[in-house]
Amino acid sequence: MFHKFYENESINCLLFLKYIERIRFYELKEGANNLELLYTIQLENADEVQHQRRLISESIVPLMNLLNSKNLNSNYQLDTSSYVASFSRKKKRHHKETNYWLVLNYLDSLLEAEAYFQKKFKRNIGDYKFIPNVGLALPLGDLDVTGKLFCFLPLPVNMPFQVSVHGYFAVSTNRRTLWSAADNEDLAVDASARLKVKWNHYLFEKVLPKAWAKFLRELPSNVPNIQPNDVNKFWPIVNSDKKSVLSNIFCKDLLQNVITNLDIKDHVFKGPSTSNTIGTVY
Secondary structure, three states: OHHHHHHHOOOHHHHOOOOOOEEEEEEOOOOOOOOEEEEEEEEOOHHHHHHHHHOOHHHHHHHHHHHHOOOOOOOOOOEEEEEEEEEEEEEOOOOOEEEEEEEEEEEOOHHHHHHHHHHHHOOOHHHHOOOOEEEEEEEOOOOOOOOEEEEOEEEEEEOOOOOEEEEOOOEOOOOOOEOOHHHOOOOOOOOHHHHHHHHHHHHHHHHHHHHHHHHHHOHHHHOOOOOHHHHHHHOOOOOHHHOOHHHHHHOOOHHHHHHHOOOOOOOOOOOOOOOOOOOOOO
């Protein structure tokens, strides 16, 4: 079981956690007095990225308290944190493997989310613990990976592009998928099921595109040596070979919504090559 976890999840389990920096697995063999270390997974540059890693999580509770008490000012600063995290993993008698990940966390307007659900359903987001917080991550050493879906920890759901996506999603009871219209029949206007489905759509349609636009804008500073041909791998371009029912429901308009949140001055496209005055634009 430990080996399967190490091979299949390992670093993924630390990506969007805020306070856990190391996971170790030990074995106590029959008749032995000392534990034997089998596997270690850890955030190598924890001290360097600690502030950015915890920035949003530490602001959520105070902001939600202000929202619930009707004292949240519309001028409050929206939070974004992005950083390059160095994760390593090591198993007994093997060399340590180190991978660098670009990670972004984003908290959207609580007031906008509250207004939306009040208008549509006359419900407070705080009553359902709906928080417009999402995250994105991609390993810089392997841009051809398949992204995963997270709600803090990874869900057994692949994304149809390379980037992994985290959010305060409404997940099924067994944590194997998200609430969607296909999962339930109780879709009365005021039903809890309907609210969960609409919340997941809200995150994908309203919040995630804003976060992704920031993710692309900050690429030059976070990854200064990025190759022009790799820029498109950071976009939510759906791979038709990786489509699923879930991606058809939630990701069909994601790319267009990201583009809508970009400004004409944003440096997020591949530019012309030196041998081509026009070049290729994605």
